[in-house]
Amino acid sequence: MSEFIRSRLLDNNAALVQMLGLCPLLAVSNTAINAMGMGLATISVVVITNVLVSLIRPITRKEIRIPLFVLLIASVVTTLEMTMNAYFHELYLTLGIFIPLIVTNCLIMARAEAFASKNNWWISAKDGCFVGLGFALVMMAIGIMRELLGQGTLFSQAHLLFGEWGHHLELTVIPDYAGFLVAVLPPGAFFALALLVAAKNKRDLHLANEQKPQQQHENTRAPNT
Structure with a gap:
């Protein structure tokens, strides 16, 4: 994985590191x-x-x-909202007000101002793709955790996104599961995000500890070279 991609997916993930776009991240991640x-x-x-x-x-x-x-962001979001209303109407109704609220997502404005306004369109498209993908993967992870703990299912109501074929994706992981109410309520989103942030911090600490002996070894060899 290149440094460009790793930086956007892991090292500087918009949700786990920069903590951008938390409103939709936490509000609509009750299911995968x-x-x-x-x-x-x-x-x-x-x-x-x-x-x-x-x-x-x-x-x-x-x-x-x-x-x-x-103005550009609002125009793009409005077009997207109308498209979802036309082709994914039930999902559009489920996501509700959080679709137009994408306009206020700090992640989008941050990338436009900090990166796209200084680079060519191709590298800007790649930046947007991987930054957005990193954000979406975190949201998906939270959605899977909350749905599994809250309902005992995975990909319930998949037909909202994939049509009739989506019914084949719906899984009941824990049969006759009474559910864990906290997982599907707003506090469950904060708990799930906290676990993901903790896991990333532990990974970063592990990598840093692995690099220390190598750096010390290189420093001791430097005077002899």
Whole structure:
């Protein structure tokens, strides 16, 4: 995995490290399908917005760049909202107000301002794809954890995203499961996110401890070279 991809998926993950976009991350991750739907929507908006911002950067005045970026994001989100309403109506109703609220997602504005406004459209598209993917994977992980603990199922109501074929994806992992109410309530989202952040921090600490002996060995050899 290249440094470019690893940085966006793991090392500087928008959800686990930068803590951006927590509103949709926590609010609509009660099931895996809801999380997947919002994750795909976020990826689409980030990629399209990054490309548009990159394309207009030569003619954008610095004084108006932020209002212009907001206008672009709002236009893309509105188009996405209308598309979901037309082709994924039930999922659109389930996600509700959180689709138009993508406009206020700090993740999208941050990538537009910090990266897309300074780079060409192709590298900006790649940045948006992997930043959005990192965000979506965290959302999916939270959705799977909450659905499994809260309902004992996986990919319930998959037909909302995949049509009739989605019924074949629905799994009952724990039969006759009474459910764990906290998992499907808002506190469950915070607990799931906390576990993922803790797991990432433990991974980072483990990697740092592994690198220390190697660095010390290189430092002791340096005077002899």
